[in-house]
Amino acid sequence: MKVLVIGQGGREHALAWKLAQSESVSQVFCAPGNAGTQSEATNVAINVSDIPRMVSFAKEESIRLAVVGPEVPLVEGMADALREAGVAVFGPSKAAAELEGSKSFAKQMMWKANVPTAKSETFFNFEAAEAYLEDREEQPLVIKADGLAAGKGVILCDTKQEALDAIKSLMRIKEFGDAGSTIIIEEKLIGQEVSILAIVSGSTIIPLETSQDHKAAHDGDKGPNTGGMGAYSPAPLVTETMMDEIIEKILVPMVNVMKIEDRAFNGILYAGLMITNQGPKVLEFNVRFGDPEAQPVLMRLKTDLGELLLAAAEERLESIDPLEWDERPTVCVVMASEGYPGDYEKGKVIRGLDEAAQLSDTKVFHAGTTMQEGQVVTDGGRVLGVTAIGETIGEAKLKAYQAVKCIRWDGAWCRKDISDKAR
Incomplete structure (x- = not known):
């Protein structure tokens, strides 16, 4: 089959590389791709947000499977448009992608599903957020832009002044544009972060091997947040018992609540977790492969990725054999x-x-x-x-x-x- 990978980052290069190894895949296209993807795939000069051109290309080339890499086209409805054109798509609908597109929406879903997460408040204007902070005692907080900010819209604040500066940066200075028009102020969780990626289709959930990202720019987790400065797999911190708990208390409830809300999920459900003294708590949900987590995780995958993603796209994931992994980290x-x-x-x-x-x-x-x-x-x-x-x-x-x-x-x-x- 012909496969179209949509995106141009490291995640998309890893997907194109692994898909090109699949016996089920005859040709891989990458739109728009980068200097590396052209070694594994045919690059196509289409912007990731150009939905009409992407759909036209998929139809012209008889694409069997489209894999949407980045969050922006998913939030904009790329998967819906391709599905309407008769293309099997690995990636959630626009309605389901709001789980990443709006952190306040994600919080609402977590509360409905009783998923463990940090206590938080949502604010729609600067004055209300400022008054809230002024009334609070000094404590470490996390300020988050509600919308998409390329993984950088999260500011860790140890003092009240840092928190006030953060809300000003997001809501007044508009450092991340409209993404910071609404913000979330939440308690700062203490522990180590891990990334749990699961392939979801209907009610079937297949967790991938664990990984751990490094968000801070500098050694020792110092400096500003980034899109991720590196990752490794597996994360020894996540034991088998803990993974069972994560599936039972986080993944299953979220998949169920999204179904109840008529936003059935298809694609990658990515739970960014903090492993606290009280157990795993959700920092955020993403709706696509992590970048850079996809690179070390996919390097370990032995199962045919083309067959796996097509089965998920066609909602027959339950028929897939257990995934095979290289045990080496x-x-x-x-x-x-x-x-x-x-x-x-x-x-x-x-x-x-x-x-x-x-x-x-x-x-x-x-x-x-x-x-x-x-x-x-x-x-x-x-x-x-x-x-x-x-x-x-x-x-x-x-x-x-x-x-x-x-x-x-x-x-x-x-x-x-x-x-x-x-x-």
Whole structure:
């Protein structure tokens, strides 16, 4: 079958790479793709939000399965339009994608489903949020933009002044545009974060292997939040008993409540969790593969990804055999542009990719790259996801950083401690 992967980041490169290995897949297209996806797929110059052109292309090429990578086209209704055109789609409807598109909506669903999460309040104007903070005693809080902000609309605040500055940044200065018109103020949960990704279709839920992201920009989880500076899989923190609890108390109730709300879920349900002293609590829900979590998780998957995603899209997921996994752990290190997650320059020539590609058990996934005059250049804040597999977490980390050392461009940087929490 022909498959269309929609998106242009590291997640989409990983999906295209894994789908190209599937016996069930004859050809992979990636729209718009990047400098890396063209090695595994045929890039198509269509913007991720151009729904009419995407539908036309899918029909012209007789696409059997469309896999929508990023959250923005899902929230805008890409999956609905493709389904109406007769294309099988792995990705939730616009109604179901609101679970990521609006954090306040997600909170409402969690309360209805009795899913454990942080206590929070939602505010629609600056004055009300300011008054709420002024009346509270000093305590660590988290301020979140309600809408989509490329994984960066979450501000951790240890003092009241930091919280006041955060709501001003979101609601007055509009740092993330309309995404911050509504905000959520919630208690700051203490613990370690883990990412739980599950393939959902109808009432069938198949959890994928666990992973742990690194959101903060700098070593030791310091600095501003980013879209993710690296990840590893599995996350030893999540025991078998804990996974059973997560399925029972979080995944199943959310899938059920979405069905009750006439927003039946199809695609990836991603639960970002904090493992607290009281057990797992939900920080956020996403409705697509995580980026960078997709890279280390998909590197470990042995099951035919094309067959798996098509079964989910066609609502026959219950017929799929248990997933097969490589038991070895994987580590993904994100290499970023100077200035990220703030302002950064594009167009820097990337050297050493061929050298890194020669290393065993390693794959360099492109995130923010493009081709310019025959050379691979930077085209985003997060540029590459250097991913390796090893007998141990330590070995996988060593291999990933050996590949990182091969690659260079003006201003390239990365965290040096990805996966250290797993030891």
